Amino acid sequence: MNNNRSQLVFYDLPYEEEIIRNPYSVKCWMRYIEHKQSGSKSVLNMIYERALKELPGSYKLWYNYLRERRKQVKGKCVTDPAYEEINNCHERALVFMHKMPRIWLDYCQFIVSQCKITRSRRTFDRALRALPITQHSRIWPLYLKFARNLPLPETAIRVYRRYLKLSPENTEEYIDYLRSVGRLDEAAVRLAAVVNDESFVSKEGKSNYQLWHELCDLISQNPDKVTSLNVGAIIRGGLTRFTDQLGKLWCSMADYYIRSGHFEKRVHHRVQTLTSLRVFGIFCNKGYLYYDELNVGYSSSNGRSVLSVLDDIDLELRLARFEQLITRRPLLLNSVLLRQNPHNVHEWHKRVKLYEGNPRQIINTYTEAVQTVDPVKSTGKPHSLWVAFARFYEDNEQLEDARTIFEKATKVNYKVVDDLAAVWCEYGEMELRHENYDQALRILRKATAIPARKAEYFDSSEPVQNRVYKSLKVWSMLADLEESLGTFQSTKAVYDRIIDLRIATPQIIINYAMFLDEHNYFEESFKAYERGIALFKWPNVYDIWNTYLTKFIDRYGGKKLERARDLFEQALDGCPSKFAKTIYLLYAKLEEEYGLARHAMAVYERATQAVETEERLQMFNIYIKRAAEIYGVTHTRAIYQKAIEILSDEHARDMCLRFADMESKLGEIDRARAIYSFCSQMCDPRMTANFWQTWKEFEIRHGNEDTIREMLRIKRSVQATYNTQVNFMSSQMLKATTSATGTKSGVLRPDCINKKYKKIPYWYKKKSKFSVQNLAVNC
Numbered sequence: 001m002n003n004n005r006s007q008l009v010f011y012d013l014p015y016e017e018e019i020i021r022n023p024y025s026v027k028c029w030m031r032y033i034e035h036k037q038s039g040s041k042s043v044l045n046m047i048y049e050r051a052l053k054e055l056p057g058s059y060k061l062w063y064n065y066l067r068e069r070r071k072q073v074k075g076k077c078v079t080d081p082a083y084e085e086i087n088n089c090h091e092r093a094l095v096f097m098h099k100m101p102r103i104w105l106d107y108c109q110f111i112v113s114q115c116k117i118t119r120s121r122r123t124f125d126r127a128l129r130a131l132p133i134t135q136h137s138r139i140w141p142l143y144l145k146f147a148r149n150l151p152l153p154e155t156a157i158r159v160y161r162r163y164l165k166l167s168p169e170n171t172e173e174y175i176d177y178l179r180s181v182g183r184l185d186e187a188a189v190r191l192a193a194v195v196n197d198e199s200f201v202s203k204e205g206k207s208n209y210q211l212w213h214e215l216c217d218l219i220s221q222n223p224d225k226v227t228s229l230n231v232g233a234i235i236r237g238g239l240t241r242f243t244d245q246l247g248k249l250w251c252s253m254a255d256y257y258i259r260s261g262h263f264e265k266r267v268h269h270r271v272q273t274l275t276s277l278r279v280f281g282i283f284c285n286k287g288y289l290y291y292d293e294l295n296v297g298y299s300s301s302n303g304r305s306v307l308s309v310l311d312d313i314d315l316e317l318r319l320a321r322f323e324q325l326i327t328r329r330p331l332l333l334n335s336v337l338l339r340q341n342p343h344n345v346h347e348w349h350k351r352v353k354l355y356e357g358n359p360r361q362i363i364n365t366y367t368e369a370v371q372t373v374d375p376v377k378s379t380g381k382p383h384s385l386w387v388a389f390a391r392f393y394e395d396n397e398q399l400e401d402a403r404t405i406f407e408k409a410t411k412v413n414y415k416v417v418d419d420l421a422a423v424w425c426e427y428g429e430m431e432l433r434h435e436n437y438d439q440a441l442r443i444l445r446k447a448t449a450i451p452a453r454k455a456e457y458f459d460s461s462e463p464v465q466n467r468v469y470k471s472l473k474v475w476s477m478l479a480d481l482e483e484s485l486g487t488f489q490s491t492k493a494v495y496d497r498i499i500d501l502r503i504a505t506p507q508i509i510i511n512y513a514m515f516l517d518e519h520n521y522f523e524e525s526f527k528a529y530e531r532g533i534a535l536f537k538w539p540n541v542y543d544i545w546n547t548y549l550t551k552f553i554d555r556y557g558g559k560k561l562e563r564a565r566d567l568f569e570q571a572l573d574g575c576p577s578k579f580a581k582t583i584y585l586l587y588a589k590l591e592e593e594y595g596l597a598r599h600a601m602a603v604y605e606r607a608t609q610a611v612e613t614e615e616r617l618q619m620f621n622i623y624i625k626r627a628a629e630i631y632g633v634t635h636t637r638a639i640y641q642k643a644i645e646i647l648s649d650e651h652a653r654d655m656c657l658r659f660a661d662m663e664s665k666l667g668e669i670d671r672a673r674a675i676y677s678f679c680s681q682m683c684d685p686r687m688t689a690n691f692w693q694t695w696k697e698f699e700i701r702h703g704n705e706d707t708i709r710e711m712l713r714i715k716r717s718v719q720a721t722y723n724t725q726v727n728f729m730s731s732q733m734l735k736a737t738t739s740a741t742g743t744k745s746g747v748l749r750p751d752c753i754n755k756k757y758k759k760i761p762y763w764y765k766k767k768s769k770f771s772v773q774n775l776a777v778n779c
Contacts, residue, residue, distance in 0.1 A: 012036075023054050026061065033064070041072055059100055062093045066103070070110060078114045086110070098130045101138045108139070112146050120146060121155065136166060144173075153181040172204060184218065184225040191215045192229055330354055342372050345380030349388065362392060375414045383409065383419040387426045394430055402430060410447075413463050420464045421447075421471035428477060437485050444478040447471075448497075457503075472503045479511070488519055499531055506536060506543045513547070522555055542579045545571045549586055558594025565595075572610070580610045581619065588626070597630050608646070617643075617651045633662060649682045657694060669702045680714050684722045 015032040022028045029051040036044050048065040055061055069089055073082045090107040097103040104127035111120045124143045128136055140163055147156035160174045171194050178187035194200050195211050202211065219226045331354050337347045348369040355361040366389040375382040386409035393402035406427040414420050424447035431440035448469055455462035457470040468474065475498050482491040495512040498504045504512075509532030516525035529548035533541055549571065552564060568587040575583060584607035591600035604623040611619050620643040624636045640659040644652045656679035663672035676695045683691045692715060699708045 026051075026055060026058050029055070029061065030064075044068065056096050059097060059103075062097050063102065066090060066093060066106060070106070083114055094130075099132075101127075101131055101135045104131065105138065105142060108142060108146075112142075117150065117152075133166075140166070148177060153183065156181075157183065157186070169201065169203060171200075172202060172206075179218075182225075184222045185228050188215065188219050188222075188226045189228050191218065341379060343374050343378045345369075345373060345378055345382055345385060348373065348385060352388070359396070366392065375412060375419070378415070381419060381422075382412075383414060383423050386412070386423060390426070390430065394433075399430075399434065403427075406430070411465070413465075415464075417457060417464045417467050417471050418473065420468045421473040424468070424474050425477050428481070432481075437481075441478075441481055441485060444474060444481060447474045448478055470501055470503055472498075472505065472508075475501075475503065476508070479508075483515060491515065495528075499528075499535070502535065504532070504535060506532065506540055509535070509544055510547050513551070517551065526552065538574060538576055539579060546582060546586075549583070553586070553590055561590075561594055564590055575610075577610055577612045581607065581612075581615050584610065584619075585622070592626070592630075601627060601630070608642070613648075617647060617655075620647070620655070633666070636662070653679060653682060653688065653691060657691065660698070664698065664702065672698065673703070673707065676711075677714060680718050681721075683718065685715055685719045686722075 012032075012035075015028070015035055018028045019025075019032060029047075033044065033047055033051070036047055045065075045068075048061065048068070051061050052058070052065065066086075066089060069086045073080065073086060076082060087110075090103070090110070093103055094107070104123075108120065108123050108127060111123050114120075124139065124146070127139050128143075131139065143159060144156075144163060147159040150156055156177065160177065164171060164174060171190055175187050175190050175194075178184070178190065191211065192215055195208065195215055206214075219229060331351070334347055334351045334354060337344065338351070341347075348365070351369075352362055352365050355365055366385065369385050370389065373382050373385060386405060390402040390405040390409070393399070393405060406423065409423045410420065410427070412420075424444065428440045428443045428447075431437075431443060450469055451466045453462075453466050454469075455466040457467050459467065475494070479491065479494045479498065482494050486494075492515075495508070495515070498508055499512075509528060513525040513528040513532075516522075516528060526548070529544055529551075532544045533548070536544065549564075549567060552567060556564065568583065568590070571583050572580065572587070584603060588600045588603040588607070591597075591603055601623075604619070604626060608616055608619050608623060620639065624639050624643075627636050627639055637659075640655060640662075643655045644659070647655060656675055660672040660675040660679070663669075663675060676698065679691065680695070685692055695711055696708075699711050703711075
């Protein structure tokens with residue numbers, strides 16, 4: 001043992017000599033301490049004490065010494081005396097290291113681990129007093145953690161209050177703690193202060209509205225615990241700030257009164273001030289929830305059941321109120337929509353229907369509606385309110401009141417003229433329903449009277465009363481009444497006035513002419529047609545021309561043929577192809593019945609060129625039929641030839657078949673064969689098998705072996721031609737990027753056959769040989 005001690009002393013001699021030479025060198029002491037790390041703890045502590053005696057202001061020595069001492073007691077019971085020795089060491093260190101936050105942090109953590117609450121609290125307080133304010137942010141997190149873990153909320157609350165003086169931005173953390181320990185009154189006060197502080201920025205990213213909503217939930221759900229705040233004032237303040245969240249805020253107030261047992265202070269009457277449909281839905285649902293809570297005996301905060309508090313009469317009163325809320329829900333909903341937009345005509349009509357069976361309320365509603373709705377801002381047709389109001393009086397046999405309403409309605413400055421015109425027409429129709437015919441005429445004549453200050457129909461700067469005299473709706477009704485109730489002269493004057501005002505439509509012109517025709521004023525009716533034709537252009541004038549020409553022919557027939565021809569030529573001048581067919585057919589019929597056949601054929605000839613492409617086939621069919629009836633079938637050959645040249649391939653193919661069939665019936669077999677041969681050039685055997693079958697049957701009936709062989713040769717030739725076209729088009733697509741030239745000589749172009757052969761009359765092809773080679777050279 002002595003040998004070991006001497007050996008240890010021998011190994012320590014260099015360090016001791018170095019310390020003797022440099023007693024104030026921290027490095028020398030640290031090397032010596034490092035050398036003794038594996039030795040006895042008491043020896044190591046003694047060396048630390050010797051070093052600190054020489055260097056009491058060394059942070060490095062104190063920090064390592066205290067850390068080593070804490071390691072030595074790790075795992076021991078907190079009641080061990082060694083803990084107190086280490087506490088004393090910390091106290092000695094703080095005499096010199098009181099400005100070092102790390103020493104304070106380690107000491108505070110060590111004290112807390114010993115579960116010494118009072119001593120820990122006092123140590124934290126000493127640290128805060130000793131350290132500068134800039135170092136407090138390192139102490140507070142540990143202090144707050146210690147305070148939150150205490151079973152004494154009052155201590156933690158006082159610590160937090162001190163902390164918030166330094167860091168008010170962490171108020172949310174304090175509020176969460178207060179709510180966790182049940183101190184809801186102070187939590188509500190703190191939350192209210194945060195909400196009212198415009199400069200407060202939430203560390204959790206919450207908006208001011210979210211904080212306000214939390215406050216409302218807190219005070220409404222805990223009315224017995226939150227006593228320091230005026231709940232009504234807080235929520236009303238929120239109503240003015242957050243107008244888009246009125247429903248939730250009002251429901252929070254209602255919830256507060258319900259939970260606090262103040263049922264008579266419920267705020268369902270506030271529904272009369274809501275302007276949002278969504279808010280209304282939330283608010284009414286809250287009323288239903290309240291009723292459910294009554295049924296299940298919702299417990300109030302003082303532990304008594306609501307049903308045990310309310311007596312039977314009070315309960316019945318509340319249930320009656322709830323039933324009234326259910327019954328009035330559609331009306332309340334309508335009120336919300338009208339407050340949202342008081343100019344919504346449709347909602348006013350719905351409100352009247354809700355009051356069905358209550359005449360007084362209906363009258364009040366109509367009165368309020370016509371006074372509230374601004375025609376310029378209205379949604380819907382504002383005149384319909386006046387009309388419905390007057391109809392209500394009419395249905396109740398109060399005609400004088402209905403007339404009063406209509407008179408007032410005619411003085412309203414509507415947005416558009418049609419609204420005022422509709423009012424005048426409804427006014428007149430009411431008088432007609434009650435057989436007051438003279439009164440109806442007087443009303444409409446008053447509506448169409450020329451005002452003192454004329455204005456254009458679409459001049460929005462003028463009131464509608466100065467523009468309604470140009471309303472076609474009022475004039476049309478007046479014309480109908482004059483025809484039924486007035487004289488010929490008064491009716492004619494009305495129609496003339498409509499035309500002079502240039503508000504007539506083609507139908508008005510036709511009605512005027514028909515009216516004159518019925519009274520045997522034929523020339524006057526024709527003049528009316530002429531005036532209408534002068535007013536309108538194509539295509540609007542089509543109906544006028546059609547009726548005019550028909551009536552003229554019915555009236556005069558062939559007596560005034562030249563005049564009729566002039567009318568038709570005038571009608572066809574500038575006539576679009578879409579409307580030409582009917583006029584040409586009427587013209588041709590006139591010539592057939594009263595004129596010359598060649599003139600009729602000329603008209604049909606012109607018609608085949610003037611009508612639309614889709615109608616040409618039908619026009620050629622009519623042309624051929626009429627020519628055959630008048631001149632005979634032989635005269636139709638030229639027509640067939642022209643049709644084949646003009647029509648598309650599909651229609652030309654059908655025309656060729658009909659042409660060949662006609663020739664075969666006439667015994668012209670060679671002509672028919674030539675037509676089949678010509679038509680074959682536009683008939684792909686793969687697509688038009690019906691044509692080739694027809695030709696084959698024709699050759700079987702009228703041909704021989706040579707003609708059948710020739711037909712088959714042509715079929716092969718045509719099939720090869722179409723194959724060549726397909727291959728040619730494919731090759732051209734491939735060569736498009738390298739060459740922009742046309743086809744090579746001797747190669748058949750796709751469009752060559754049809755164009756080439758459509759221009760060759762069939763009699764030139766009667767005995768010619770159709771081959772692909774010849775076609776290629778010709779093309």
